[in-house]
Amino acid sequence: MSSFRTRLTLILIAMIGLAVLAAGLFMGKTYRDNHLEALQDNMVREMRIILDEMDWKQGSPDELYDYYTNEAKHLKDITDTRITFIRSDGVVLGDSDHDPRTMDNHSTRKEVLEAKQDGIGRTTRYSDTIKQNLLYVAMKVKPDDPNSDIIRLALSLEKADESVKRIWVALLLGLVVLFALAALISYRVARGLTRPLEQITKVSKRIKNLDYRARVAVKSNDEIGELGQAINAMAEGLQVQMTRIHQNEQQLASVLDNMINGVVMIDAGGKIVLLNRMAEEVLGFSARELVGQHYASAKQQYELSQIIQEALERREHLRDEVTFYFPEERLLDLNLVPIFEDNEHNGEFGGVLLVLQDVTAIRRLERMRSEFVANVSHELKTPVTAVKGFAETLLGGAVDDPELARSFLQIIYDESDRLNRLIGDILELSKIESRRVPLQFSPIELSPFVYKTIELMSAEAVRKQIRVTARVEPGLYVEADEDRLRQIVMNLLANGIAYTSEGGSVSITVEPVHDPNLSFDDEGQENYEHIRIHISDTGMGIPKKDLPRIFERFYRVDKARSRSSGGTGLGLSIVKHLVELHKGTITVESRVGIGSTFTIELPVLQ
Structure with a gap:
């Protein structure tokens, strides 16, 4: 929406700018044309005054060069313009700025031709003689004579161009100010038009991104206001529904993540759709890697894939114990439970729920307990057997032999002492392992x-x-x-x-x-x-x-x-x-x- 506002603002600025630029160009051209027209009229009046006061002589060019040149220079000091006297055949008789003897024939000059035809000729041209842009105005000496001599005034356009430049600088400054005002006005106009739509768009995007608390600030009762109210009502309804869904999801996620057993849900097509934290730890893969992938992509051993495939095919509860070797050696109790949409076996089959229970520690403890009982029994049996055997020997008559009886009684004492130490160590180890030994x-x-x-x-x-x-x-x-x-x-x-x-x-x-x-x-x-x-x-x-x-x-x-x-x-x-x-x-x-x-x-x- 901000791009639309920008485009609208730029369009308004461009339209105003073009209008101001066109007006400026028109004003500049008009000013220049009017200025040149005024200069030309003024130069015509000066030439008429010169002709009225001046004595126009006739003769050969060599006789007239000095006269007309001196007159031209004298008049230039008075009028501050270049003055040229031209004979009817185009020969220059005198010029205020250049030696007429070296000047070209002027019979083909535009202003001279126009003067012979209309009485007065005007043109603007770059002068090769004095290297400047000049305004030329030529006029017949005798208006009624087609073969009349010509007087011409030339005025430098440098001052006129400077005036036009000042006009252009003023116009450019005005354009800058107008552009700034136009930008401000255009932005405010565009903002007033697009702000409600922009707000509605932002709220819609927030709702799309699951932010159901977003609301449109409705400030009008027009069509845009009604649209905002409709979006607010939709957002409120979605917020209530999604709050309930999120609560249920959080409860379910909390239960799954805190389970001591791994849980993997596999759909009917064999794709993994759910994986809890314990399953990630047991399988050695993250949920990001496996969710949405086929169960065979979990590069575990062949037995796991086989039992999952069997559960998907038979659609009944299966149980087995499998030893996993990745990411570490574990003994896992696998339970695969079929999932039906209506929780009955005659409903549509939805996949399999795999429950992984790490029974490594349990089996190890069971084995240790069995080994401990066997070892204790064996260790206790040895001294008890010796005591019993030698006691039976004594009872059988060996007690009558003092030396033999003393030897057997010493053995019985030693074995009893060993049995006592063994029982003491067993009790000591039991207390230590159960953390019932307070350390000072x-x-x-x-x-x-x-x-x-x-x-x-x-x-x-x-x-x-x-x-x-x-x-x-x-x-x-x-x-x-x-x-x-x-x-x-x-x-x-x-x-x-x-x-x-x-x-x-x-x-x-x-x-x-x-x-x-x-x-x-x-x-x-x-x-x-x-x-x-x-x-x-x-x-x-x-x-x-x-x-x-x-x-x-x-x-x-x-x-x-x-x-x-x-x-x-x-x-x-x-x-x-x-x-x-x-x-x-x-x-x-x-x-x-x-x-x-x-x-x-x-x-x-x-």
């Missing part, structure tokens, strides 16, 4: 902490002749639960001592994790946000294939040696959970026959 965080100076922990483990190390060393930078602190941190370090030291042969060594190193981007404190010490604890041994090492699983419950690399060392298989699992409760990480590096290094990284502040 406090600042711990690591140097005395490490040496005290080594002292607690020294008896076992001395018994196996294992050297335990420590290297801790002084002044290191960490915020942690002291008892749980000691439990972590003691478990790892105990493992190192247990799996290191006599004469070996176990070392513990504590260092800050330096960050080059961190600043220095007021005392010049470098700030650090983490500390790192390395616990290394020279033991038997762990095979590479077993490294990913050593933190699992009851997982043992060397089952026979683990049992002989009194381990329960839960120590490293407890350590890993306690480190994670401190928001830290634990990793391990090991080479068979060389030893292992456990690395713990903990944040300084909790």
